[in-house]
Amino acid sequence: MFGTSGIRGTVGEEVTASLALSVGRAVASEGYERVVVGRDPRASGAVLLDAVTAGLRECGAEVIEVGVEATPTIARAVGAYDADAGVVVTASHNPATDNGIKLWTPSGKAFGPEAREAIEERLASEEYDLRPWDGLGAKRFREDATERHAATLREAVSIEEPPEVVVDVGNGAGGITARVLADLGCRVETLNGQPDGAFPGRPSEPNRETLGTLMTVVGETDAAIGVAHDGDADRLVAVDETGAFVPKDVLLALFAREAAGEGDRVAAPVDTSLAVDDALAEVGASVTRTAVGDVYVAERATAEDVTFGGEPSGAWIWPDETLCPDAPLAACKLVELVADRGPLSALVESVSTYPIERSSIEVADKAGVMERVAERVRDRYDDVETLDGVRVDAGEGWFLVRASGTEPVVRVTAEARDEARAGELAEEATSIVAAATE
Incomplete structure (x- = not known):
């Protein structure tokens, strides 16, 4: 349940x-x-x-x-x-x-x-x-719950030259973000700010497909950044000053690189991009992988050497602040980063990204298929992780086979630093799943 x-x-x-x-x-x-x-x-x-x-x-x-x-x-x-x-x-x-x-x-x-x-x-x-x-x-x-939360957010960041920000609340509960950014001196424009559980302004989930208005407004104004929440404001995604949507793995890499230092670890799920590994390697830090779900990221974030935890879904955790994914905190941290380091578009360009392929295969028996996939993968590969699904580290790339939690499908994800290799890994993983369904 x-x-x-x-x-x-x-x-x-x-x-x-x-x-x-x-x-x-x-x-x-x-x-x-x-x-x-x-x-x-x-x-x-x-x-x-x-x-x-x-x-x-x-x-x-x-x-x-x-x-x-x-x-x-x-x-x-x-x-x-x-x-x-x-x-x-x-x-x-x-x-x-x-x-x-x-x-x-x-x-x-x-x-x-x-x-x-x-x-x-x-x-x-x-x-x-x-x-x-x-x-x-x-x-x-x-x-006083809102004021208590707002006070902790104001104390968590320091913005010397507050930029102009557009906040898309999505008709949800995240209006605290606009309030606190204004308190911090930012000029804030709010979209879909009226709480309405029918979500008339846009669908509740904030992503590239649902944030057209935010991207247009940011791109056509002097705003330095746009941020958006889902219905309950436990997720944050962003738009750079040109109006371009920031890929979620890149946002994870930016937060992680800023939060970690030499010897630190960042908690992230098994489907996280190599972009995060490489960004952390630049500062002497590394990724510790978890099962998919913010509760697992939060649990790993209790380790002493873990300074940040995040999911590409848009859940961001700073364990020194709270173990809850706090999207208003993430918005404040991101605005602070832009104010301190310069344009978000330039920060995005500083993160290397790689080809990634995703597919879904409909199956009748997810548990049985995944058991057979695990057997075949262990026989064929050396570096295999079964924390959540079956993940294979192939050196310059990886693939993950994982059963959907809500649909009768098995999902295949493959990524590599080279496009051809990403395709090869995706084909290998797909063929393993196909054999396991026979």
């Missing part, structure tokens, strides 16, 4: 008030006595938040409600309010038809596999610690 990003699905089908009530009951029954709750702007979120709050209180938990806020604002509030856990009702970058539930620890890290499994077992058994009439948990509201 819980993926790496929590529960998500279509409202009225996979995601219902009944499910939210049960999740609240399960969290409280697992001993989380004080819980921060909040949501993104989706209309269905109000009903689901009421339900999860009722479940928490039914089983004796004290609930601190912060209302409609960015996910990192809510996640940071867990520790700030001395709570034991946080519940965010959000479907992040999914369409308006969806909603979901994500659970957070006081460190800002999402619930890990063991904690999620405990909640799932409660849901399956329906064993809840329901309290009598005089044992119900209290609820109170806190209205």
